[in-house]
Amino acid sequence: MKQRGQVVFDKILDTADKLFYKQGYSNTGINQIIEEADIAKASLYKHFETKTDLLIAYVQRTHELWFTRLEASVNKVTDPKEKILAIFDHHTQRQEIRQFGGCPFIKVNDEAGTDDPRFLKEIQATKIHSKEFIKMLVGNSGHKKVLSDEELAETIYVMLEGFYRYRFCF
Known part of the structure; x- marks a missing residue:
């Protein structure tokens, strides 16, 4: 209770x-x-x-919930390469649930307009966590190494951010 x-x-x-x-x-x-x-x-x-304290708590909780859901979705898939694709499926499903309103992190980062270092640190933590998670999946995927793990993870991350910006803007 x-x-x-x-x-x-x-x-x-x-x-x-x-x-x-x-x-x-x-x-x-x-x-x-x-x-x-x-x-x-x-x-x-x-x-x-302060309202900024509330914003920081919002970002922290949203981040925690987001990754709990993402990891659960990805962990349902057994094939290492398919796990990467599961990220995109998860993002699409979350956007359907949120009626294509965009990424909560991108939205609040673009719109909050704060230069509070605590907020900036939280937003940066969400980005780092995303990139590290993708990099781990890429490293486990056995891809052909046309790109380094870091380059492929960065490419996937940028694609996901673009997915949200495109959906949010139109």
């Missing part, structure tokens, strides 16, 4: 997730989050001193 503080914390992040993704970080106000989460203002500030 969750403690009251954790329930409120989760309510805030659930609400922020929905609003940041749907209408954007800059277009989402603290008062809207408080109202839609049905919490007291003091409860929000108990957990998050």
Whole structure:
């Protein structure tokens, strides 16, 4: 059973997730989050001193959930080369679920406009984690080595980012 503080914390992040993704970080106000989460203002500030603190927690949780789902999808596949393709299938499925609204990380990074080093560090961590995961799959794939593992992983990563930007922009 969750403690009251954790329930409120989760309510805030659930609400922020929905609003940041749907209408954007800059277009989402603290008062809207408080109202839609049905919490007291003091409860929000108990957990998050600033809106940037909430943004960082949102990125951290979204990252954690994203990779849990991605790894589960990829681990359903046994063939090492097919695991790479499973990444694309997973991304497509997530976009269908999110009604082709774009990558939450790209969206918030492009739109938040913050130069807070803590936020930038979290966004960078998501990118590094993605690249390292892809690089591990590439290394295990037994590809023909026309490109190095690093080059092929980077190519796949850029393709995935382009997939989101293209879907998001049109």
